[in-house]
Amino acid sequence: MQWTMISLIGRMGSPHENARRASQRPGTGKPTRLSRSVVQKGLAGSEGPEAGAFASDTGKGEPMSGELHRYFLNNGERRLHKWVHYFDIYERYFDQFRGRAPTILEIGIFGGGSLAMWRDYFGADATILGLDIKPETEKVAGAANRVYIGSQDDPALLDRVLAENPSIDIVIDDGSHVMRHMIATFEHLYPRISPNGVYLVEDTHTCYMSKFDGGLRREGSWMEFVKDRLDDLHATYTNGELKVSAFTRSTKSISIYDSIAVFEKAPQGKRQAFITEAMS
Template identity: 60%
Template sequence: MSSGFLHRYFLNNSGKRLHKWVHYFDVYERHFERFRGTAPTVLEIGVHGGGSMEMWKAYFGEGARIVGLDINPECKQHERENIEVFIGSQDDPAVIGTILDKYPEFDIVIDDGSHRMSHLIASFELLYPHVRDNGVYFVEDLHTCYWPKYEGGLGLPHTFIEYAKRKIDQLNAVHAPEDLQVDDFSRSTDSIAFYDSIAVFEKRRQGHRQAIITKPLD
């Protein structure tokens, strides 16, 4: 059950700038609560005012490492102990590579960056393999998938929503015809959850399927 910590933190925030849709907080806690007190390593794409990194640090507790990525060099000012900010574009393999050199794996990745379709997909493909087993990849503000300003549009195949829909087939690839092959995504993904403006990918190794029949003794 949600503790309500994040919503209370947001409403009582007197620190750095925080900008969130209110309905996000229940979704955050549904997927992130199990990491509290476990010293997770968290990457947030999109730093802006720095308030959300402070929120994550307070929520996850002592030992949590919060890593930010933003294209604006001024975001470096938000660094402090266990909060580090990298500067660059989220779709740049060299920038992502620099982050991964220092932090090879993450428990949680939150994409709240440019919201451009090409950037969302590029970041996912670069970073998803580096989310730990039992980790979470959280993509928010996906209403932009329907806005031309962000390369979006209803039903356009290059939007992240349509990309994520295709990942549903990949999640079930073991049952599919031979033209859909089981890949690393299939083997490592337990679930995909969709909410208003949010898609959440839960990492967990898939096991062998067992279809068991039970019935009364004759």
């Protein structure tokens, strides 16, 4: 029952609702980590979230395992800083890569806890990469195979990451959350990661916060950039008003959740429609 209660809080709360319940860390408006007593309550005799407590399946018709969520609540390792409702979203998109020795790049190391979580989730064969502007984060990034220090919008640094890791399957942007950084990083990396890769951007509620150069419908905001990508996805229907671009040809889906945007890549074929009906 403890799990159910915690799960519902995580599910129901938008970041702003949750912010009223949790004390916040200055910066991105993220909550501070769960208190030990809450974690211990979550641990007590629990096998994990009950069916239906989260998004119902992995997208493959299988129930969510809740494994990442459980890892987070039980975390006894390095500091890990995530909104509770992110875990079912991760699982939905990342499950397909497990057991396939994927390469994962996380931008934003902070306390190193998320790198350790990815190692636990994807296994020893995965290549985990961390990137952060603060050199001291290297000390807490022991779970990563490689750490890159510098700004996420530095094209030379991103080129080095790509040269040393030519097939990146997953990018998680949990870095500065500054609009121009998010856009610059996406524009540089997205076309160059694996053709079937996933690009996930966290904490997109910062798109509405002026301290991150965000603002409702503000020009230059990441969210406005994403809205343009929705049009690009449909370029083929615009009678040439929008060019069918490399993005159109390589993007399968764009999913928008509260505070997370996910782009799934897959080579796209010519759009075709047929009519089927009973034999006359």
